[in-house]
Amino acid sequence: MRWSKTFIPTMKETPADAEIPSHQLMLRAGLIRQVMAGVYTYLPLGLRAIQKAQAIVREEMENADAVEIAMPSLTPQELYHRTGRIAAFGNVLMKFEITRKDSRVSLALGPTHEEVVTDMISRHISSYRQLPLTLYQMTSKFRNEERPRFGVLRTSEFLMKDAYSFGSSLEQLNEAYQKMYDAYCRIFTRCGLSYLPVEAESGPIGGDASHEFMIPADNGEDHIVHCKNCGYAANLERAETGRENPEIQCPDLASELQEIPTPGASSIDAVAKFLKTSPSQLIKTLIYQADGKPVAVLIRGDHEANEGKIRRALGAMTLQLADEKTILEVTGAPVGFAGPVGIKCPLIADHDVPVIQNAVAGANKAETHLTGVNVDRDYVLTTTHDLRNAAPEDPCPKCRQHLVSVHGIEVGHVFKLGTKYSTSLEAMFVDEHEQRHPMIMGCYGIGINRIIAGLAETCHDEKGLIWPMTVAPYEVLMCPLNVGDEPTMQLTCRMEAELKSAGVDLLVDDRDARPGVKLNDADLIGIPLRVVIGGKGLKEGVVEIKLRTESEPTKVKLDEAVGFILDKIAQEKGKLAV
């Protein structure tokens, strides 16, 4: 391809709206343009990178015995009613109505396709002999993000590879899951991404039922805790913390329970400051409604409550923070002064709460806190639970060494679904004993755009992008420095023909521009191999060949150049081979 024939609008200056490197560079290098918040057009360079990533994903999916289909973006709302996800998705699902003759049809743009695929399978698979089966597709997904952000990392329309496995047994599910897990590792390695598989919020099956694939990056939205010692990695929300403390009793050194007026101090920080103590000395008492019934959740003041863990500990279906009215009823005080002592609802506490000696807690009385609060004497617990998010100072749950906290961009998620969708959509099979069972499913997603954005975010320098050879929009960029020079262009055309016939993805910068402009653009768009053809080199009978990652070019004799380039490409690809 000739630069003059394609569309690569590079920008010297950074658009003011872009804050994170991937967004800035993808705009400046002419990969994307914004249409509206959370919606982007992919320009030729961006699209080519996407297509390279897709090709790798496709290869690995086929390799893992998944077969490609294409489901529509237009889906009937009725299916989401049947699985209960019309409510679960809420405003995230893009719903609309169309008119056909006299009837109105309720549609939704597919946010993911569990319903559509399961419904289809339920009509065509009825025997254990037809299982297992894994289907996948790469199509646009639609989610009405309340707040799209971070450029192309979180958008309302995005490309996702989604796969669904159907099996007749747990063994089949586990096998499909493992194949996908392995395929994902191969995909991200081949794409040149450094990634971290982390334990994620688990599904109905529990255990190791869900993993997210994260790209460690400062601008990532997800929080991960990672143990450098044993390799344990988990989503912050999922990571286990603390252990049950068997000795729940009042310490000997307990001081007296004392009521202290704390006017205006209702937040943890305010109370700690007011009483000149640290937040870790406080008991945070959160009033929740679990399946509609109030419950007080005790967390150490400097810790963060984890609603998923609380819900599981209570065995509740729904959990939400109580409203002011309920709080007033249960505690007898406005929001901010709840405490475990004398509260009129059940208590549940995190492991780290009863070990606080002479704690500070709300007095269940307006503008008042208690000091010298101790378990056993002042409030009663029979057991404790893991109810909070991991904190960076927590020890690794596996090896007790230090955890580090990092941000990550989620690029993939594998999930053991179980029978949630097959049950509600009646995707049943008959086993060898003529018994009917719901199929056991798994689902597996990859954000294709995030592969590209993640690379842009993590692989760049001050001059621009640095593509890995495998997903680069082009493998080689030829820069004839003076397109008006006859010998330069003769050589360029000859090499162009030879490289093309050797199957090289080639971009030729044939613009009549200053060398500085071309070389700076070359660095910006980050094509991995650059070939400079200029007067200086021609006099010596050489071209200059440089990897984007190298600082100095190699001078290569004209008749050896093509071979040299082919070797380099193979070498670079070899580094990412699996």
Next chain:
RNA sequence: CGGGCUGUAGCGCAGCUUGGCUAGCGCGCUUGACUGGGGGUCAAGAGGUCGCAGGUUCAAAUCCUGUCAGCCCGACCA
């Protein structure tokens, strides 16, 4: 949905506080000349409903009200 910020040429910005000449600057773009190895020089140009609507005023980019859009923080996110 709460909080903050910003809308002036394709991009980056100044002007607004204190209303007043024909709305400016840099980059980019067009034409020509010179130039030709890291965003070159000179010359001549094109390009604007100052986000939109209403109001105040003799007069609005500037003040007021409303509205729309974008960005950031938070809440939310199968």
